[in-house]
Amino acid sequence: MNAPQSPNHAVASSRFEAPGATACPACGSDRTRSFYRCADVPVHSCLLVDDQQTALDFPRGELDLAFCTGCGFVYNQLFDPSHNAYSSDYEETQGFSPLFREFIKDLAERWVQRYDLAGKKVVEIGCGKGEFLAEMVRAGVASGIGVDPGVHPERIDDDVANRLTWVKGFFPEDFPLIDADAVICRHTLEHIAPVADWMRTVRESIGERTDTVVLFELPDVSRVLEEGAFWDVYYEHCTYFTAGSLARLFRRTGFEIVDQWTAYDDQYLIIEARPATPGAEDAAEGDDENAATGSAADRFAAAHAEMIGRWRTRLQTVAAQGGSSVIWGSGSKGVAFLAALGDDAALVTAAVDINPFKHGKYMAGSGHRIIAPKELTEFQPDLVIAMNSAYLEEIGSDLDALGLRPSLEAV
Ligand SMILES: [Zn+2]
Structure with missing residues (x-):
């Protein structure tokens, strides 16, 4: 199992520097x-x-x-934030999937009910692209x-548009x-390198309003x-x-955790918290989980090598039999999948996507063309x-509707 093409909401901040090569950006440990x-x-x-x-020449x-043995955090220590080019050309939405739409609708209803947000104001x-805020209004x-550099207000449905305002920019620079x-x-914190500094900024931005509820969702690395x-x-x-390293970061940066759970076939971590006074951390906390994450x-x-093989x-087997293969999903997972295959990526004919804004475009790195499902009938x-794998059923129905019976397999 794996996470869906994460929404990858495009908020990263240019205000912070990349983490040092030794100190953990979540807890400061050099372990x-x-x-x-x-x-x-x-x-x-x-x-x-x-x-x-x-696409082929893409940076x-x-x-x-x-891995930090101190807090269980995992990070790319060579990440260079100067590569960030989030803009309105950033096409991360999963909003064209009925399954995903159902998921965000249920989540919005849960949060409004549980935290009594009816008639209230949220940021x-x-x-x-604003789909989740629209569901919160509904x-x-x-x-x-x-707040997002990639907002497209014109895509928001009329029934909720007049309740929503947009800041096309970054937190905290453009919305302090x-x-x-x-x-x-x-699906934003995983794009932030200096995670502890950034979470402290969130805490500072809330100020004295300790009744504000803080609701985060991001992939589970376990x-x-x-x-x-x-x-x-x-x-x-x-x-x-992991659930543990996320909870420790929240506590360390001034939040108390109200609830924590996993969603979407356990692919996502959800954390629900409120502002608190930073407390001393129990040094032994999470040691077992940290050891498991470390191993x-x-x-x-x-x-990784076995899976790629x-x-x-x-x-190669499909190609040897004269057949053709495609991937379904042209987002981050598709880019990573094709990049990892190296020369064998040429055995993949195209990438299918249900998002019409992507059709006719190309995948960064491998240069595969992105096609609409109906183009599959041609070859x-x-x-x-x-x-x-969360979308297997949905993809199966789409293939059935096109009269196609390929072997359908999930990464
Ligand atoms: Zn750490």
């Missing part, structure tokens, strides 16, 4: 160790690229994943402010004060490490959390590889 390196990784996965040559960066940092909030009943931040899920490790994600990190390189063999693929 960190590198466990996986990879060069030539496209620095962006979701920027739309109009022509194949530009590359380097991964050097490190979303890293709101992406679930009952009175108004919302969305949070005066709201709830702060939402979904299974990524266990399973060698190479499609879930990419340049834009410079930070990776999974140490096995990651081998698991398995997919290479699968693609009748034998193998369709879903970049997210």
Whole structure:
């Protein structure tokens, strides 16, 4: 299992420097160790690229994943924030998937009910295209402010548009004060390198309003490490959390945790918190989980190599039989999957995506063309590889509707 193409909401801050090569950006400890390196990784996965040559020439960066034995945090210690080019050309939305729409609708309703947000005001940092804020309004909030360099207000439905305002920019530079009943931040923290500094800024921005509820969602790295899920490790994600390391960061930066759970087939961590006074941390806290994360990190390189080998063999077998293969999902996971295959990426004919804004564009790095599902009828693929197992059923229905019966397999 693996996370869906994360919304990757495009908020990173230029205000902070990259972390040092030794100190953990989450807890400051120097007890960190590198466990996986990879060069030539496209620095962006979701920027739309109009022509194949530009896609092939896309800027590359380097991964050097490190694990902190002090707090369990995982991060790319070679991450260079100067590669950030988030803009309105950043196409990260999963909003075209019925399954995803259902998920965000349920989550919005849960949060409005549980935290009594009906008639209240919410702020979303890293709101992406604004679909989630729209669901919060439908679930009952009175108004919302969305902050993101990639906002597209014209895509918001008329029924909620007049309740929402947009700040096309970054937190905290373009939106320093949070005066709201709830702060939402979904699939954004994993793009922030100096995580502790940034969380302290969130805390400072809330100020005296200790009734403000803080609601975060981000990928869970535990299974990524266990399973060698190479499609879930990419340049834009410079930070990776387990439930334990996320909770420790929140406590350390001035929050108390109200609840923590996993969602979307356990692919996402959800944390619900409130501002608190920073307290002394129990040094022994989380040692068992840290040890498990550390040993999974140490096995990651081998698991990663085995997983890549398995997919290479699968693609070679299809090609040897005269068949063709495509991937389904052209977002970050697709970019990472094709990059990891190296020369064997040529055995993949195209990348399918249901987002019409992506059709006719090209994948950063590998240069694969992004096509609409209906184009599959032209070359009748034998193998369709879903970049997210959560969407298998949805993709199966789409293929049925097109009269296609390829082998459908998930990473
Ligand atoms: Zn640490």
